[in-house]
Amino acid sequence: MIHRECGVLKTTYRADMALYPLPVARKTVAAIAILFALIVPLVLDQYYLSILNLIFIAIVGAIGLNILVGYTGQISVGHGAFMSVGAYTAANFAVRLGFPFWLSLPLGGLMAALVGAIVGIPSLRIKGLYLAIATLAAQFIIEWVINHFTWISGGVQASIEVPRPALFGHAIASQREMYVFLLVFVVVAIVAALNLMRSRIGRAFIAIRDQDIAAQIIGIDIFRYKLLAFAISSFYAGVTGVLYTYYLGIANYEQFQIGVSIDYLAMIIIGGLGSILGSILGAIFVTLLPIAIRWFMESFGDLLFSEAAVHNLIPNLRLILFGLLIIFFLVVEPEGLNRLWRNIRNYFRVWPFAY
């Protein structure tokens, strides 16, 4: 693992854009892959695996949102609603037509992409604040539609039970099987996003983020790429919704309300805008935060407060900490956990020298 670079020796753009900038990166990735694919599912028990599963689902959604917000510079406060579109589409296909998950999952994603692209249409004329409010409106309208049209939402409390995803006739039921199932999607999501951002499309997204008028002048079709960003991002969101639905075994709009949209925005802000690693770190952080608060309050809360007070405290404390963290990262470390990680890494890379 000990290595030292002696300078930037890249002579081609191809080398500069490579997924593995150094040979050692290949080994690191292999080590992480072995850890998560083989060791983790065998060592950890059900409870920890269930937390990891939630993190995996969040990672897919956070990467998707980061493609839109972090890389393309458009804002969406409606990603929770796009997730619900994916979730209900897949649930309807799975229950009414008996589609297996490998059909209903992409269908859910595609439907979310379609809805997302429609919501993205105003992004050509409006930006920033106005776009944020437009996507907020989309969140409420989609929620309302799902809630009021029973042929979408299945009637009773707007929820549809879905069958367990099955592969070769074997139903994926336990947390451990679910872990492997979700891991596949996380890996696909990460690799796809990393490669997308190295491609022509990804560079166009970044150009639009940095200066959209200039991007248009150098020949990027802004409207097309903005819609594409909305579609890709919503596809990720839709898949997230489907995965969550299969994970819970039920599609319910309450899992995808405005608070979820804000959770995902918080993930990418805390993790780092415009960075895949940041999305992953942010998803881990935001998923673990309520779990950590609950654990902490249940372990130590009764030293200070009565039991009833602790129950009142946990959700409110979560909101407060959550908001404080968002503001803290925005004010103090705008590039998020990703930047912190890079600082640490760069320090040790040249250690014991200063540079």
Place this chain on the structure above:
Amino acid sequence: MFDWQFLLLLISNGVLLGLMYSLIALGFVLVYKATDAINFAQGEFVMIAGFVVAVAMGAYGAPWWLAAAVGLVGMIAFGFGLERVVLRPLIGRPTVAVIMATIGLAAILRGFGPLVWGAETRPLPLPISDEPITLGPLLIPPIQLLGAAVSLLFLAGFSWFFFKSRKGIAMRAVADDQQVAMAMGINVQRYFALAWGMAGVVSALGGIVWGNLLGVDVHLSLVGLKVFPVVILGGLDSIPGAVIGGLIVGVVENVAAGYLDPLVGGGTKDFAPYMLMIAALMFRPYGIFGKRIIERV
């Protein structure tokens, strides 16, 4: 036979309710006009103001005027402090950062209110009667009349402030171009603080009026969600726009709820304003009175 009286009742209620929306929308517009920041925590401001006033009256037995004064002063101080701690470091950063900061702030306030003052709904009694005033076929609740009056008063006051007073003109200069304003010797940061302080005043009044109408608990902050359609329709940076937008939203949601709710089973009140807003964004994105933004590289 078309029931004219029903429609008239819906419209008159909508007008009064709309003016009360305008009051909260004013806080929003003030901040945007002066600082180019959007305040997603406006509803939470109103909630906190309502809490302060209701607690001062309920738990400490203060008379209503003292409680209202405490609420006003508290919200002004809160506006100033907020600008100093959160918004000032974000000057010059992308819009997403400011939006997210106020969303984070909203989360903090929504957790803070119930944490400190409890989750139960508190009454906010004002010394006016609950009996609706009968005016021909119309029934008008006095609190809505009061809210509408306060709203119109502030509209007039802020219009005067922005167009006639020295400070107001300076604030418009800041909104127009911060660098040029600085070059003209205007202390930009002071005007940012002033704008947030003024938003605090409006929120305090909104908190008193809406708190009386709905009762004070965490759901009071949902009023803030109605502000977005109002300001988009009227134009984000226009004070008359806030009032006209408020009137349109108030009337449309009341009439739509009156006629459509029985057909679709409720919820139209929350849905109709957003449909209206989407239409406005598609066809006239800068609202009725909003300033068109011309972009250059």
